[in-house]
Amino acid sequence: MTALEREDLQDLLVRIDERVKAIQEDIRDINESRRCAGNQVKIRSLERVVWGCMATVAVLGARVLFEVVQ
Template sequence: MTVLEREDLQNLLVRIDERVKAIQEDIREINESRRCATNQIKIRTLERLVWGCLATVGALGARMLLEVVR
């Protein structure tokens, strides 16, 4: 591979990288504009359920540990 071919390939890679970054930014903007409030409410509810279950399991584990220690 000659020096000119390497430079051409490097320039091509730089242009491809810039184009990929531009596409990623476009996708990010589309995703931000398409967020649905209903989905956010559902996700928030699911998060609360998960944290509630984790807290319950933690409390039950602590209670069992306390009973074992006694």
């Protein structure tokens, strides 16, 4: 893996992290505003997106570490 690829991966990780934080804020706002069945579906969907992004970040982080160790 070249330095440019590592930099691109790090930039991607930063963007994903920022997106996850924004989604978490959206979830927090929804939770604070009101509770109803429609919002519970939205929250569940947003939580799935957040967990998917976190899994992606973990995999990319592991890959970067693996490449660095090699």
